[in-house]
Amino acid sequence: MGQRFELQKDVELAATPEQVWEAIATGPGIDSWFMGRSEVEPREGGRTSFTMAGQTQEATVTAWEPGRRFAYRTAPGPDGAITAMEYLIEGRGQGSTVLRLVQSGVLGDNWETEYEAMKAGWDMYLGTLAAYVAHFPGRSGAPVAAFRPQAGTPEQVWAAVAGAFGITGPVTEGQRARLTVDGLPPIDGVVDLAGLPTYFGVRTDDALYRFLHSGTDRGNVLVLGHHLFAADQDPARAEQAWQSWVEKLPIG
The missing domain is CATH 3.30.530.20 (START domain)
Structure with missing residues (x-):
């Protein structure tokens, strides 16, 4: 039986809200700090895709507010698993931004192991995002x-x-x-x-x-x-x- 979950992470970034938006809501931006390859159709109701090791996962954009909020949600899998992602952007002084990530949904039978892996994995990926916007601004990796x-x-x-x-x-x-x-x-x-x-x-x-x-x-x-x-x-x-x-x- 699946288990509902919610995971929140905050990170302060040495970048403007516009730079953070490019990093988290465009395919080339996401490819520069997250695993696999991503594509984003830039509109509410648009499609996103994430490809890793030959497998592609698609989702629907549920919120598209440039510079402020980006969210998407997958369709239920065969085991009932669902993933919803939401990014909230808040500008701070001196060109910095706080990004809040909220991941929620339903995990499969091995949910405890999956949840612990997500928590640790996000620490690495958000650390990589911070390094990307600080050291490679405006470049695509x-x-x-x-x-x-x-x-x-x-x-x-x-x-x-x-x-x-x-x-x-x-x-x-x-x-x-x-x-x-x-x-x-x-x-x-x-x-x-x-x-x-x-x-x-x-x-x-x-x-x-x-x-x-x-x-x-x-x-x-x-x-x-x-x-x-x-x-x-x-x-x-x-x-x-x-x-x-x-x-x-x-x-x-």
Whole structure:
């Protein structure tokens, strides 16, 4: 039997309401900080689509108030699951904005695990949104994804990922992080998200690199969700290179 839920998150962003609107209510904007690829038909009653790992989920826009409020809702799934999303934008002084996210609906049978995963996942994605609007304003990022199911426990996975970036000891924001991936330019940046044991992020001058562990109850999947902002980017080549890297990463 499904379970009704509601999840709220607030984040203060170093951006104007107009910039935040572009980031949360347009396909290129969403692609620059959220997983997968998104499309948005810009009107109330319009359609949205979200594609990840070959699967597409569609929804209907239920509120379209540019610079203030954006909401959409999926149709009920075979198991009765429904997701409704609402973003509320409030401008503050000195060019900053507070964004409130409200996610609600009905989760399936494994709702407790799903709910906990959503809470942790949103912390990473909203942190990525904050980094996007602060460091890459007005630019569109190409999303790149890779996956490794049954990668290992959180402790094993993060030891391997941090070690690959040349990090020893506790992972903290501001640490230098360097990595070479076969077929791609060297990565030289700083840790900008350290939400272990769930997520880890590195920011460079032209990319946001994101690593997420699904948790033991969800298959110990290591998920890579990066956003590339370089003018000469090749997302398809990068995705292939990262998939090869994560499959070969020595864990455990």
